[in-house]
Amino acid sequence: AQRVTQPEKLLSVFKGAPVELKCNYSYSGSPELFWYVQYSRQRLQLLLRHISRESIKGFTADLNKGETSFHLKKPFAQEEDSAMYYCAPHNNNDMRFGAGTRLTVKP
Amino acid sequence: EPEVTQTPSHQVTQMGQEVILRCVPISNHLYFYWYRQILGQKVEFLVSFYNNEISEKSEIFDDQFSVERPDGSNFTLKIRSTKLEDSAMYFCASSDPGGYQPQHFGDGTRLSIL
Numbered sequence A: 001a002q003r004v005t006q007p008e009k010l011l012s013v014f015k016g017a018p019v020e021l022k023c024n025y026s027y028s029g030s031p032e033l034f035w036y037v038q039y040s041r042q043r044l045q046l047l048l049r050h051i052s053r054e055s056i057k058g059f060t061a062d063l064n065k066g067e068t069s070f071h072l073k074k075p076f077a078q079e080e081d082s083a084m085y086y087c088a089p090h091n092n093n094d095m096r097f098g099a100g101t102r103l104t105v106k107p
Numbered sequence B: 001e002p003e004v005t006q007t008p009s010h011q012v013t014q015m016g017q018e019v020i021l022r023c024v025p026i027s028n029h030l031y032f033y034w035y036r037q038i039l040g041q042k043v044e045f046l047v048s049f050y051n052n053e054i055s056e057k058s059e060i061f062d063d064q065f066s067v068e069r070p071d072g073s074n075f076t077l078k079i080r081s082t083k084l085e086d087s088a089m090y091f092c093a094s095s096d097p098g099g100y101q102p103q104h105f106g107d108g109t110r111l112s113i114l
Helices: none
Strands: A003-005 A010-014 A019-021 A024-026 A032-038 A045-049 A060-064 A069-074 A083-091 A101-106 B005-007 B010-013 B019-024 B031-037 B043-050 B053-057 B065-068 B075-079 B088-095 B109-113
Touching (some): B019 B031, B019 B109
Parallel strands (some): A010 A101, B010 B109
Antiparallel strands (some): A003 A024, A019 A069, A032 A083, A083 A101, B031 B043, B088 B109
Protein backbone atom coordinates (compact mmCIF):
# COMPACT_ATOMS: atom_id res chain seq x y z
CA ALA A 1 0.00 0.00 0.00
CA GLN A 2 1.14 3.56 -0.65
CA ARG A 3 2.30 5.21 2.54
CA VAL A 4 3.81 8.56 3.40
CA THR A 5 5.13 9.30 6.86
CA GLN A 6 5.89 12.70 8.27
CA PRO A 7 6.84 11.82 11.82
CA GLU A 8 6.65 15.31 13.30
CA LYS A 9 3.21 16.88 13.53
CA LEU A 10 4.66 20.03 15.08
CA LEU A 11 8.10 21.55 14.72
CA SER A 12 9.22 24.77 16.34
CA VAL A 13 12.53 26.53 15.75
CA PHE A 14 13.94 29.98 16.32
CA LYS A 15 14.56 32.40 13.48
CA GLY A 16 17.95 31.76 11.92
CA ALA A 17 18.14 28.15 13.07
CA PRO A 18 18.35 25.25 10.63
CA VAL A 19 15.23 23.25 10.04
CA GLU A 20 14.60 19.77 8.68
CA LEU A 21 11.15 18.35 8.02
CA LYS A 22 11.25 14.61 7.62
CA CYS A 23 9.41 12.52 5.07
CA ASN A 24 9.60 8.79 4.46
CA TYR A 25 7.56 6.98 1.87
CA SER A 26 6.65 3.49 0.83
CA TYR A 27 5.41 3.47 -2.72
CA SER A 28 5.21 1.09 -5.61
CA GLY A 29 7.07 2.07 -8.74
CA SER A 30 9.18 5.21 -8.91
CA PRO A 31 7.12 8.11 -7.67
CA GLU A 32 7.99 11.70 -8.26
CA LEU A 33 8.41 13.53 -4.95
CA PHE A 34 6.87 16.88 -4.09
CA TRP A 35 6.66 19.18 -1.12
CA TYR A 36 3.56 21.36 -0.82
CA VAL A 37 3.08 24.23 1.62
CA GLN A 38 0.00 25.90 3.05
CA TYR A 39 0.54 29.30 4.62
CA SER A 40 -2.06 30.70 6.97
CA ARG A 41 -5.31 31.48 5.10
CA GLN A 42 -3.81 30.53 1.75
CA ARG A 43 -4.33 27.59 -0.55
CA LEU A 44 -2.06 24.59 -0.84
CA GLN A 45 0.75 25.37 -3.23
CA LEU A 46 3.78 23.64 -4.62
CA LEU A 47 6.99 24.38 -2.76
CA LEU A 48 9.39 22.21 -4.69
CA ARG A 49 9.72 18.95 -6.58
CA HIS A 50 12.60 16.55 -6.71
CA ILE A 51 12.94 16.42 -10.49
CA SER A 52 13.58 20.17 -10.69
CA ARG A 53 16.41 20.03 -8.14
CA GLU A 54 15.63 23.65 -7.35
CA SER A 55 16.00 25.62 -4.18
CA ILE A 56 12.80 27.49 -3.44
CA LYS A 57 12.71 30.12 -0.69
CA GLY A 58 15.96 28.61 0.54
CA PHE A 59 14.48 25.12 0.92
CA THR A 60 16.02 22.03 -0.61
CA ALA A 61 15.05 18.39 -0.46
CA ASP A 62 17.26 15.40 -1.03
CA LEU A 63 15.88 12.16 -2.28
CA ASN A 64 17.44 9.11 -0.67
CA LYS A 65 16.13 6.11 -2.55
CA GLY A 66 17.87 3.67 -0.24
CA GLU A 67 16.10 5.07 2.79
CA THR A 68 13.04 6.12 0.75
CA SER A 69 13.22 9.55 2.30
CA PHE A 70 12.73 13.04 0.95
CA HIS A 71 13.52 15.36 3.82
CA LEU A 72 13.02 19.11 3.43
CA LYS A 73 15.78 21.38 4.74
CA LYS A 74 16.56 25.03 5.16
CA PRO A 75 19.78 26.28 6.76
CA PHE A 76 18.33 29.49 8.24
CA ALA A 77 14.61 29.53 9.00
CA GLN A 78 12.63 32.76 8.70
CA GLU A 79 9.42 33.74 10.45
CA GLU A 80 7.57 33.76 7.13
CA ASP A 81 8.37 30.06 6.76
CA SER A 82 5.78 29.29 9.43
CA ALA A 83 3.23 27.11 7.65
CA MET A 84 1.94 23.59 7.18
CA TYR A 85 4.21 21.43 5.02
CA TYR A 86 3.11 18.30 3.20
CA CYS A 87 5.28 15.68 1.56
CA ALA A 88 3.52 14.18 -1.47
CA PRO A 89 4.79 11.31 -3.59
CA HIS A 90 3.06 11.20 -6.95
CA ASN A 91 2.68 8.05 -8.99
CA ASN A 92 0.70 8.18 -12.24
CA ASN A 93 -2.46 10.07 -11.30
CA ASP A 94 -2.40 9.14 -7.66
CA MET A 95 -0.86 11.60 -5.23
CA ARG A 96 -0.88 10.88 -1.52
CA PHE A 97 -0.12 13.45 1.11
CA GLY A 98 1.67 12.90 4.35
CA ALA A 99 -0.06 13.98 7.54
CA GLY A 100 1.79 17.27 7.38
CA THR A 101 4.19 19.08 9.70
CA ARG A 102 3.25 22.42 11.16
CA LEU A 103 6.40 24.52 11.29
CA THR A 104 6.52 27.50 13.61
CA VAL A 105 9.49 29.84 13.40
CA LYS A 106 9.78 31.97 16.49
CA PRO A 107 11.41 35.42 16.50
CA GLU B 1 -1.73 34.01 -12.81
CA PRO B 2 -4.60 31.60 -13.52
CA GLU B 3 -6.15 29.88 -10.52
CA VAL B 4 -8.41 26.99 -9.70
CA THR B 5 -11.68 28.32 -8.33
CA GLN B 6 -14.14 26.46 -6.14
CA THR B 7 -17.71 27.26 -5.21
CA PRO B 8 -19.26 27.59 -2.76
CA SER B 9 -16.65 28.38 -0.15
CA HIS B 10 -18.93 26.93 2.54
CA GLN B 11 -21.82 24.51 2.09
CA VAL B 12 -24.18 23.50 4.88
CA THR B 13 -26.41 20.51 4.15
CA GLN B 14 -28.77 18.28 6.08
CA MET B 15 -27.70 14.69 6.54
CA GLY B 16 -29.11 12.48 3.82
CA GLN B 17 -29.20 15.21 1.21
CA GLU B 18 -27.17 15.30 -1.96
CA VAL B 19 -24.53 17.97 -2.45
CA ILE B 20 -22.58 19.10 -5.50
CA LEU B 21 -19.26 20.84 -5.11
CA ARG B 22 -18.05 22.82 -8.06
CA CYS B 23 -14.61 23.57 -9.42
CA VAL B 24 -13.28 25.47 -12.38
CA PRO B 25 -9.81 24.13 -13.17
CA ILE B 26 -7.12 26.12 -14.94
CA SER B 27 -8.21 26.30 -18.54
CA ASN B 28 -5.43 24.42 -20.33
CA HIS B 29 -5.08 21.71 -17.69
CA LEU B 30 -6.21 18.21 -18.51
CA TYR B 31 -5.92 16.36 -15.20
CA PHE B 32 -8.37 17.06 -12.41
CA TYR B 33 -8.45 15.90 -8.81
CA TRP B 34 -10.51 15.97 -5.66
CA TYR B 35 -9.10 15.75 -2.14
CA ARG B 36 -10.69 15.79 1.26
CA GLN B 37 -9.39 17.06 4.58
CA ILE B 38 -11.34 16.24 7.70
CA LEU B 39 -10.71 18.80 10.44
CA GLY B 40 -7.44 18.11 12.17
CA GLN B 41 -6.49 15.31 9.78
CA LYS B 42 -4.36 15.01 6.69
CA VAL B 43 -5.27 15.77 3.10
CA GLU B 44 -6.69 12.60 1.50
CA PHE B 45 -6.78 11.77 -2.19
CA LEU B 46 -10.24 10.97 -3.50
CA VAL B 47 -10.10 10.75 -7.26
CA SER B 48 -8.30 11.82 -10.41
CA PHE B 49 -9.98 12.43 -13.73
CA TYR B 50 -8.60 12.57 -17.25
CA ASN B 51 -10.10 12.40 -20.70
CA ASN B 52 -13.63 12.34 -19.32
CA GLU B 53 -13.12 9.36 -17.09
CA ILE B 54 -11.80 8.46 -13.68
CA SER B 55 -8.15 7.43 -13.88
CA GLU B 56 -7.51 6.66 -10.21
CA LYS B 57 -9.63 6.58 -7.10
CA SER B 58 -8.97 5.88 -3.47
CA GLU B 59 -10.78 3.52 -1.15
CA ILE B 60 -12.68 6.52 0.20
CA PHE B 61 -14.28 7.18 -3.19
CA ASP B 62 -17.13 4.70 -3.02
CA ASP B 63 -20.53 4.62 -4.68
CA GLN B 64 -21.63 7.61 -2.64
CA PHE B 65 -19.31 9.81 -4.69
CA SER B 66 -19.25 10.71 -8.34
CA VAL B 67 -17.42 13.22 -10.51
CA GLU B 68 -18.38 14.87 -13.73
CA ARG B 69 -17.10 17.37 -16.21
CA PRO B 70 -20.45 18.63 -17.45
CA ASP B 71 -19.04 21.22 -19.82
CA GLY B 72 -15.69 22.52 -20.96
CA SER B 73 -14.91 24.40 -17.79
CA ASN B 74 -16.51 22.85 -14.69
CA PHE B 75 -15.50 19.79 -12.72
CA THR B 76 -17.94 18.65 -10.06
CA LEU B 77 -17.96 16.30 -7.10
CA LYS B 78 -21.35 14.91 -6.14
CA ILE B 79 -21.92 13.33 -2.76
CA ARG B 80 -25.16 11.41 -2.44
CA SER B 81 -26.99 10.74 0.80
CA THR B 82 -24.52 12.73 2.90
CA LYS B 83 -23.42 11.52 6.31
CA LEU B 84 -22.10 13.42 9.29
CA GLU B 85 -18.62 12.07 8.63
CA ASP B 86 -18.60 13.68 5.19
CA SER B 87 -18.06 17.02 6.90
CA ALA B 88 -14.66 18.18 5.71
CA MET B 89 -12.79 20.60 3.51
CA TYR B 90 -12.86 19.48 -0.11
CA PHE B 91 -10.09 20.63 -2.42
CA CYS B 92 -10.07 20.56 -6.17
CA ALA B 93 -6.81 20.57 -8.11
CA SER B 94 -5.73 20.50 -11.72
CA SER B 95 -2.47 19.90 -13.53
CA ASP B 96 -0.86 20.07 -16.93
CA PRO B 97 -0.57 16.91 -18.97
CA GLY B 98 2.83 15.29 -19.32
CA GLY B 99 3.36 13.08 -16.31
CA TYR B 100 4.01 14.09 -12.71
CA GLN B 101 3.17 17.74 -13.16
CA PRO B 102 2.57 19.75 -9.99
CA GLN B 103 -1.01 20.25 -9.02
CA HIS B 104 -2.66 23.62 -8.59
CA PHE B 105 -5.21 23.78 -5.81
CA GLY B 106 -8.35 25.74 -5.21
CA ASP B 107 -9.17 27.37 -1.89
CA GLY B 108 -11.49 24.53 -0.98
CA THR B 109 -15.13 24.15 -0.04
CA ARG B 110 -15.95 23.60 3.58
CA LEU B 111 -18.80 21.09 3.75
CA SER B 112 -20.77 20.93 6.97
CA ILE B 113 -23.32 18.15 7.39
CA LEU B 114 -25.94 18.73 10.07
